[in-house]
Amino acid sequence: MQALNTIGTKFLGKLGYLFRKCIFSVVSVGPIPTHIAFIMDGNRRYARKYNLKEGSGHRVGFLALMTMLKYCSELGVKYVTAYAFSADNFKRQPVEVQYVMDLMQEKIEELLKEESTLSRFGVRLHFVGNLKLLKESTRAAVEKAMAATANNNNIMVLICVAYSSTDEIVNAVQESYNEKHRKVQEQDSSGSGGDLIEVDSDENDQEFAIKISDLERRMYMSVFPEPDILVRSSGANRLSNFLLWQTTNCYLYSPAVLWPEISLWHLVWVILNFQRVQPNLEKKKKQL
Numbered sequence: 001m002q003a004l005n006t007i008g009t010k011f012l013g014k015l016g017y018l019f020r021k022c023i024f025s026v027v028s029v030g031p032i033p034t035h036i037a038f039i040m041d042g043n044r045r046y047a048r049k050y051n052l053k054e055g056s057g058h059r060v061g062f063l064a065l066m067t068m069l070k071y072c073s074e075l076g077v078k079y080v081t082a083y084a085f086s087a088d089n090f091k092r093q094p095v096e097v098q099y100v101m102d103l104m105q106e107k108i109e110e111l112l113k114e115e116s117t118l119s120r121f122g123v124r125l126h127f128v129g130n131l132k133l134l135k136e137s138t139r140a141a142v143e144k145a146m147a148a149t150a151n152n153n154n155i156m157v158l159i160c161v162a163y164s165s166t167d168e169i170v171n172a173v174q175e176s177y178n179e180k181h182r183k184v185q186e187q188d189s190s191g192s193g194g195d196l197i198e199v200d201s202d203e204n205d206q207e208f209a210i211k212i213s214d215l216e217r218r219m220y221m222s223v224f225p226e227p228d229i230l231v232r233s234s235g236a237n238r239l240s241n242f243l244l245w246q247t248t249n250c251y252l253y254s255p256a257v258l259w260p261e262i263s264l265w266h267l268v269w270v271i272l273n274f275q276r277v278q279p280n281l282e283k284k285k286k287q288l
């Protein structure tokens with residue numbers, strides 16, 4: 001009986017794969033987005049809707065993320081970003097924060113045990129955000145996952161944890177300022193042989209001027225191109241402090257479905273809609 005079940009599951013899996021292959025070959029007639037970002041909203045509501053234990057919604061939400069990654073990889077999407085935990089989420093009940101952190105650590109450790117799967121699919125994992133806010137063991141798992149997948153390059157997956165866009169921008173400004181300040185101090189001390197010199201205030205302003213390119217280089221997201229599509233589940237059409245800097249020319253889609261319920265059809269639908277507006281978005285990018 002067990003063997004029959006296994007054969008049945010494998011057969012259905014293969015059938016599903018062939019079915020998606022057909023759908024994706026039709027979708028691929030148009031341009032495939034390079035980068036899709038997800039705001040995984042509605043996990044708690046999902047648990048409430050189905051009378052599940054608190055926290056179970058996040059578990060099903062993790063499976064939904066894995067499914068989306070599989071579809072994106074099959075479609076040839078090169079970069080996927082997921083908003084896993086915002087800096088603001090730390091203000092939630094300590095028990096919930098603890099639950100999500102433990103779940104994240106558990107899943108990362110499971111993925112690491114299956115390192116061969118990550119390598120087979122060429123998945124590279126990046127984690128960004130204020131990682132100092134994570135507890136030691138979670139941060140260690142995150143760092144291990146980044147190091148273990150550093151040589152994979154089929155699909156880049158960026159997980160935002162303890163992330164907020166405003167924090168990302170402030171951090172980039174602070175780092176740019178610190179670097180300019182250090183350079184000016186170095187110049188001053190080498191130019192004057194260590195003596196104090198008077199610096200013309202206009203010249204000084206010039207030295208301290210921060211350019212957009214300075215900030216872009218220091219964004220947590222600088223490792224990825226800007227997203228082409230941002231999907232926020234559960235029908236809310238707010239950005240909630242996510243990728244504010246990077247979404248000027250991004251196609252936004254907000255299906256009225258809770259994150260654990262997101263499906264193949266939502267992905268296909270958003271890509272078809274993106275393809276409709278893509279020439280216009282490209283034109284806008286060039287006008288910048």
Ligand SMILES: CC(C)=CCC/C(C)=C/CC/C(C)=C/COP(=O)(O)OP(=O)(O)O
Nearest residue numbers: 040041042043044045058061062084104107
């Ligand atoms: C390893 C890894 C990447 C794990 C990720 C696990 C996961 C799905 C995290 C989502 C966390 C979260 C706060 C989602 C928002 O839904 P919500 O809780 O705000 O739901 P609600 O909108 O119904 O209140």
